[in-house]
Amino acid sequence: MTPILEAHKVWKSFGSIRALRGITLDISENETVSIIGPNGAGKTTLLRILALLERPDKGWVRYRGEKVESGEKHRGEITMVFQNPAFFTGTVADNVGYGLKIRGMDKQTIRRKVREALRAVNLAGFEKRKIKALSGGEKQRVALARALCIEPRVLLLDEPTANLDPPNCERIRRVLKRIKKNITVVIASHHLGLAKTVADRVAYIHQGKLLEIGSPEQIFGKPRHRLTKLFVEGKLV
Ligand SMILES: Nc1ncnc2c1ncn2[C@@H]1O[C@H](COP(=O)(O)OP(=O)(O)OP(=O)(O)O)[C@@H](O)[C@H]1O
Ligand SMILES: [Mg+2]
Numbered sequence: 001m002t003p004i005l006e007a008h009k010v011w012k013s014f015g016s017i018r019a020l021r022g023i024t025l026d027i028s029e030n031e032t033v034s035i036i037g038p039n040g041a042g043k044t045t046l047l048r049i050l051a052l053l054e055r056p057d058k059g060w061v062r063y064r065g066e067k068v069e070s071g072e073k074h075r076g077e078i079t080m081v082f083q084n085p086a087f088f089t090g091t092v093a094d095n096v097g098y099g100l101k102i103r104g105m106d107k108q109t110i111r112r113k114v115r116e117a118l119r120a121v122n123l124a125g126f127e128k129r130k131i132k133a134l135s136g137g138e139k140q141r142v143a144l145a146r147a148l149c150i151e152p153r154v155l156l157l158d159e160p161t162a163n164l165d166p167p168n169c170e171r172i173r174r175v176l177k178r179i180k181k182n183i184t185v186v187i188a189s190h191h192l193g194l195a196k197t198v199a200d201r202v203a204y205i206h207q208g209k210l211l212e213i214g215s216p217e218q219i220f221g222k223p224r225h226r227l228t229k230l231f232v233e234g235k236l237v
Contacts, residue, residue, distance in 0.1 A: 002065045004029040004184050005050055005154060010059035012045055012208075019045040021208035022059070029153075032176070032185040034199035034216075036192065038236060042208040043188035044083070044158050050186055051080035051156045076103070079152040083159040085143035092118070092134070092142055093127035099150040117145035120179070122171045136163040144175065154184040161191045173198060192232065196220055204228040 003026040012020040019042045027033050027050075035043050048054045049061060052071025061068045063078070071078070087095045096117055097110040105113075118126050121141040134142065140163060147155055160176075161169040169191065176185060176198045189195060195202045196216045203213040204225065211225045223229040230236040 001028065003027055003062075004031075004064055005186075006062040007046070007050060007056075008060050008062070010046070010049060010056040010061065012042075012049065012054070012056050018208055020049070020056070023205070023208070023210050024059075025050075025203060025210060025213070027154075027184060027186060030180070030182060030184055032180045032187070032198055032200050033213075034195035034202045035186065035188045035205060036190070036195050036202060036219075036231070037205040038231065040207075041205045043205060046205065047080060047156050047158050047186060047188050050154075051078055053080065076150060077152055078154040078156070079147045079150060080156040081143050081147045081158065081160060083162055085139065085146075087131045087139070087142070090131065091127065092123070092129045092131060095131055096142060096146045096149055099146065103150075113149050114145075117149040118142075120148055120175055121145045122175075137165060137168045140164060141168070141172070144172065148179070152183070154186070156186045156188075158188050159190065160187060161189065161194060169194070192220070204231060206231075 005027040007023055007025045010020055010023045023046060035046060037043055049056055052068050052074055063074055093114050097114045100110045100113060114127060118124055121144050123141055123145065144160065161172050164172065173194055199216055201213055202216050202219040204211050204219060206227050212228055219228060220232050223232060
């Protein structure tokens with residue numbers, strides 16, 4: 001089967017910084033892939049490219065078998081949740097339902113979908129709360145609910161559990177476990193427990209290169225690359 005997303009020999013630089021150096025990665029429909037690696041490895045950059053928010057300098061990205069020239073065309077199908085999500089002032093419901101509103105959905109359906117999405121992230125009843133009065137962890141879950149609301153085919157999550165306390169990490173983990181069957185998910189995270197228990201495959205990236213990709217059992221139990229081993233054992237210095 002054609003992968004839903006393919007990155008082929010992708011290079012990306014910011015001035016003299018080479019963030020990605022020839023990354024090739026195929027993601028199957030409804031697969032959950034976790035991208036792990038140290039700070040500055042290129043995880044967020046790769047995620048932005050897979051989200052079609054940014055173009056590679058070299059190489060290409062294909063979405064459902066088609067080379068991507070502009071991400072605009074696929075906006076409704078591919079959604080990225082940023083590490084520090086932006087909101088507009090107003091209520092949780094306004095923000096979560098915004099994507100549906102601009103698609104012209106009727107108010108009653110929006111209300112129902114917002115309610116379901118908030119329930120999914122364990123924020124049932126938060127509709128009328130003001131965004132600015134939420135905690136960091138609550139905001140992160142509102143951002144996830146907002147992404148889930150539009151029912152994307154591909155969901156890209158940048159550090160979805162950063163700033164969350166252990167119970168909320170666990171909530172996010174459970175949400176992902178529950179939804180992953182029907183959606184393609186790519187997660188960039190330092191949270192190795194999340195990669196271990198949610199991902200179908202784990203990719204280790206280091207200084208802009210994908211060093212290895214495999215099942216969580218293989219990557220965490222029998223890493224092939226020396227640097228992967230050091231990283232997963234917490235010994236990379
Ligand atoms: N917009 C930008 N301008 C300049 N340099 C950038 C930009 N975005 C990323 N970089 C650089 O590219 C490299 C990869 O960054 P990236 O954010 O992809 O890493 P990361 O793996 O997500 O790191 P972290 O674990 O800290 O989130 C880093 O050296 C970073 O400083
Ligand atoms: Mg990052």
